[in-house]
Amino acid sequence: MTSKQRIRLALALTTAGALSMALLSPAAAGADTVRPECPRGLACDWVPAAYQQTGDPEDKETYGNYDTANRPAANSIKYIVLHDTEVDYDTTLKIFQNPANQTSAHYVVRSADGHVTQMVKNKDVAWQAGNWYLNTHSIGIEQEGFAAEGAEWYTPEMYRSTARLVRHLAAEYDIPLDRQHILGHDGVPPTSAAGTQNMHWDPGPYWDWNRFMALLGKPTVPNAPRSSELVTVSADFTKNQQEFRDCEKNADLPRQGSSAVPLHTGPSDDSPLFSDPGLHPDGSPGTNCAADWGSKISATQQAVVADRAPGWTAIWWYGEKAWLRTPAGTRVVTPTSGRVVRPKSGKEEVPVYGVAYPEKTEYPADFAKPTVGTPLVYTIKAGQAFPGGGEAPNGYFYAPTIDSSKPYDHTYFRGSQKYVTVQIGHRIGFVKVSDVDVVRAGS
Numbered sequence: 001m002t003s004k005q006r007i008r009l010a011l012a013l014t015t016a017g018a019l020s021m022a023l024l025s026p027a028a029a030g031a032d033t034v035r036p037e038c039p040r041g042l043a044c045d046w047v048p049a050a051y052q053q054t055g056d057p058e059d060k061e062t063y064g065n066y067d068t069a070n071r072p073a074a075n076s077i078k079y080i081v082l083h084d085t086e087v088d089y090d091t092t093l094k095i096f097q098n099p100a101n102q103t104s105a106h107y108v109v110r111s112a113d114g115h116v117t118q119m120v121k122n123k124d125v126a127w128q129a130g131n132w133y134l135n136t137h138s139i140g141i142e143q144e145g146f147a148a149e150g151a152e153w154y155t156p157e158m159y160r161s162t163a164r165l166v167r168h169l170a171a172e173y174d175i176p177l178d179r180q181h182i183l184g185h186d187g188v189p190p191t192s193a194a195g196t197q198n199m200h201w202d203p204g205p206y207w208d209w210n211r212f213m214a215l216l217g218k219p220t221v222p223n224a225p226r227s228s229e230l231v232t233v234s235a236d237f238t239k240n241q242q243e244f245r246d247c248e249k250n251a252d253l254p255r256q257g258s259s260a261v262p263l264h265t266g267p268s269d270d271s272p273l274f275s276d277p278g279l280h281p282d283g284s285p286g287t288n289c290a291a292d293w294g295s296k297i298s299a300t301q302q303a304v305v306a307d308r309a310p311g312w313t314a315i316w317w318y319g320e321k322a323w324l325r326t327p328a329g330t331r332v333v334t335p336t337s338g339r340v341v342r343p344k345s346g347k348e349e350v351p352v353y354g355v356a357y358p359e360k361t362e363y364p365a366d367f368a369k370p371t372v373g374t375p376l377v378y379t380i381k382a383g384q385a386f387p388g389g390g391e392a393p394n395g396y397f398y399a400p401t402i403d404s405s406k407p408y409d410h411t412y413f414r415g416s417q418k419y420v421t422v423q424i425g426h427r428i429g430f431v432k433v434s435d436v437d438v439v440r441a442g443s
Contacts, residue, residue, distance in 0.1 A: 036118040039168035042161060049119040049126075050099035053402055060401035064099030067125040067399040067410070069136070074412040076393045077122070077173040079138035080166055081129050083185045084153070084202040089144040093117060103127050105140035107165060111153045114161030122169070125397065129188045130200060133355035136397040136412075138183075139169055143203060148246045148253060148290060150206030159208070163215035170216075177218045179209075179301050180388055180421045180428055186293050189354035189427045193377045196278030199427070201291040205244055205260035208237045209300040220300060220334050224442030228335035229305045230387060231313070233297050233324075235261050235332045240299075247289035260296040261332065262288070263322040267312035274322040276425065278377045293426040294318060302387035302423055303333075304340055304441070316384045318425035337442035339389035341380070341422050344437055348382050351375035352422065352429040356392040358415025367408055371396050378424050380431065388422035389438035392430050 038044035055062040071077055085092045089110045096104045096119050105128045106120045120126040128140030141162060145153025166182060175181050184207065185200045213219060220234040242258040245251065263274040263286070273286035276294020280286065286295030297303065297317070306321045307314035313326045313333055326332045343350045353373040363370035380386060394415040404410045418433040 034121070036116070037122050037172075038116060038118065039164055042116060042164050042168075043114070044116040044118065047093055047097070047117050047119055049096040049104040051402070052099045054099050060403060060405050063402040064102040064127075065096055065104040066120045066127055067397075069123055069125045069397065069399070069410070069412075071123045071125070071136075072173055075125075075136050075395055075397050077137060077139060077169075078175055078390075078393055079134060079181050079183055080169060080175060081134065081138050081140045081183050081185055081188060082162065082166075082203055082207070083128065083140060083142045083200075084145040084147050084150070084204065084207075085142050086146055086202070092142060092144065093119070105142040107139075107141045109141060109143045109158055109162050109165070111144040111155050111158055114155070114157030114159075116161055116165060122173075125399070129185065130198070131188050131191050131354060133191065133357065133396070134183075134188050136395075137393050139173075141165065145203070147202045147204030147206070148249070148251075150204050151256060154203070154207055159212055159215060163212060167216055176390060177213075177216050178390075179213075179298075180390055180423055182213075182216070183428065184298075186298075187427050189376065189424075189429050190278070191354045192374050193278065195354075196276075196377065201293055205242065205258045205290055205296070205298075206256070207259060208257075209259045209298055210234065210237055213300045220336075222334050222336075224335040224337040226335050228337065228442035229385070230302060230336045230338050230340055230441040231305060231315075231333040232302050232336045233261055233299050233332065234334040235259070235299050237299065244288050244290045247287065247291060253290065259299040261299070261324050262296050263294075263315075263317060263324055265321075265323070267309040267314070267323045269325070271323070274317060274320075276318055278318075281377070297322075297324065297426060301426070302336060302338065304385040304387065306384070316386060318378050319381055319384065335442060337440070338387060339438055340385040340441045341388045341420060341431060341436045341438055342385045343380055343382050344435060347435060350380040350431055350435040352378045352380065352424050352431055353419070354429060356394045356415075356417075356419035356430045357396045358394060358413055359417055362415050362417075363413055364408070367398075367413075370413075371398075373430075376429060378429065380422070380424070380436070385441075386422045386424055388420055388428075390421045392419040392421045394419055 273295040303315035355373040
């Protein structure tokens with residue numbers, strides 16, 4: 001969702017009358033006329049999210065809860081984003097049916113039985129990722145649950161239903177089944193450096209990524225020599241017992257199985273946790289807060305080896321070295337064959353972006369406010385490499401109003417600059433093809 005805080009506020013402010021208005025909206029009246037876009041055999045229904053004006057009718061920019069579009073004909077769909085709801089299933093549906101909440105997702109998956117409800121058509125843009133570029137190029141799936149209590153909510157039924165849905169969508173839209181394209185909300189980058197600290201951390205450390213990717217038919221198996229520079233984190237969820245804190249509630253979380261593996265600044269448990277410069281601009285050490293994703297890497301995410309020491313492996317992470325425990329006799333990391341991204345010869349640093357937008361000169365001359373990308377705080381330095389290399393769509397979808405009343409409203413501006421996706425840290429990023437070489441590793 002766009003904001004868990006927004007949802008909590010919506011719950012506090014929503015009245016029975018407002019919900020009744022949303023449930024009786026014109027969009028809801030056509031609920032039975034739309035067939036959900038789900039694979040056969042998956043329990044799935046259609047309950048439309050609100051799409052209507054709010055506030056002053058003359059203020060066409062005030063509306064909810066999504067934007068109409070013509071995907072993938074205009075803006076392609078290349079990513080799937082998995083969330084958790086932070087409220088129960090029924091409340092989630094009501095929130096998406098109230099246009100005042102300005103939030104939505106394409107699908108909601110119920111915890112108890114894995115039932116799927118579609119609320120926004122896949123051709124349209126749900127307001128779900130907290131990054132407009134990702135919104136316009138992704139499908140969002142909300143899963144009933146609470147990130148800090150994930151293991152209690154993420155049921156076998158939910159894993160199976162979400163996996164079936166993701167396999168279906170990936171086949172439909174030609175989305176690679178890897179962790180640079182199948183993202184948690186915690187893998188979505190900010191659109192600018194200033195927005196880093198506002199990004200989300202769901203579905204959290206208790207979503208079993210090994211289990212989920214295996215259900216997608218993409219389990220982590222060795223497919224490269226042991227010396228491969230590219231590895232996939234494969235820590236066993238049950239054996240990887242970790243203690244994290246819910247720092248938003250100032251509460252210790254019980255020691256339990258997790259997909260998250262802590263990252264340190266040196267090959268020692270006593271060394272400070274890695275500090276994400278976007279989350280800790282003052283240079284303070286990383287923390288064991290569940291929301292501090294810079295200090296941990298997730299199972300099924302890939303990384304490039306930077307160094308090795310007995311019982312430890314260093315990886316390139318947000319432009320620096322980060323160390324994780326890899327004791328002998330365990331398979332915390334698995335040698336992998338795949339593509340990595342390196343700076344072109346002669347480039348000392350390559351900027352990383354949270355969007356892949358056209359250049360300013362590529363918009364029409366009479367377009368008032370062209371939107372362009374600005375670098376994040378992370379860079380790829382000479383001698384470093386990061387997993388990735390898949391081409392990222394280059395374009396900006398301009399949709400400021402509900403009724404396309406402005407010039408160029410609901411227009412997709414396509415750029416000519418090519419970008420590729422990189423796993424720069426826990427979150428993905430985008431780099432210009434002109435700045436990097438994409439090479440094969442682990443062969």
